[in-house]
Amino acid sequence: MNVQVKKVYRNYYLNITSALFKKLGLPQLIDHLVPVDPQCQTRVSDAVQAIIYNMFDGRQALVHVERWAQEIDLEKLIRPGLHPSWLNDDALARHLDRLYEAGIHNVISTCLIHIYRKEGLSLRAFHADTTDKTVYGAYESVSSEALRITHGYNRHHRWQKQIGFGLIGNEDGIPFYGDVHDGNLPDKTWNPEVLSHVHEQLKQAKMEDEWIYVADSAAMTKDTLAQTKA
Structure with missing residues (x-):
């Protein structure tokens, strides 16, 4: 018996990640939320999976x-017929723009709600916190709605140019809401704002049972407490 090996791929644990992604139906959901021209060689879900x-x-x-994609079995991990050369930086950038234009927070929240409902995940308690990332150089926002990379106080109370990250997860640490926000947005402002988004997501998912919100002392403000009664 003559066996010829055409190529060896190093998928490792990516096989597990890919299987979970497909089992949850995320590629179809993403492409439904962010459709592209049928003549386009790649889909938004291709780019999302490749980047993840x-x-x-x-x-x-x-x-x-693109070069990295040549070392893994794209057709098994993502979908049949997908070629590494199609995942060049221009194609990926265009898909990232499409995600932004479609409302990146809406896409992410819809996917997370879908996962919570499909897997029956616990919504008894939410844990919230923020962190920051220091950056350097000059940044100019093209619009007032764009992310503001600006000076703010970091976790160590140092004044620096930064962007902020916020995350809310359930008691098992599974994300339910996440965002990237202005570098000078204080936690006292972030908490009530993010609570309104959580209420909206729960209402959208028809999950309106009582739940516990766990956060640090910065959450203890009049505005945050008002949101807990919303």
Whole structure:
């Protein structure tokens, strides 16, 4: 018997991640939320999966994802017929723009609600916190609605140029809401704002049972307490 090996791929644990992604039906949901021209070689879900798998596999810059994609079995991990050359940085950037234009927070929240409902995950308690990322250089926002990379106080009370990250998860640490926000947005403002989003997501998912909100002392403000009664 003559067996010829055409190529060996190093998928590792990406097989598990891919199987979960497909089992949850996320590729179809993402493409429904952010449709593209049928003549386009790639879909938004292709780009999302490629970027996520790449992050799990060492995280390359977008310009190097195409080369990285040649080392894994794309047709098994993402979908049949997908070619590594289609995942060039221009294609990935266009899909990221489409995600932003479709409302990135809406896309993420819809996917998370879908996962919670499909898997019957607990919504008894939510834990919330923020962190920051220091950046350098000059940044100019093209619109008032764009993310403001600006000076603010970090976790160590140092004044620096930064962006903020916020995350809310259930008692098992599974994310329910996440955002990237202005570098000078204080937790006292973030907490009531994010609570309104959580209420909206729960209402959208028809999950309106009582739940516990766990946060640090910055959440103890009049506005935050008002949102807990909403």
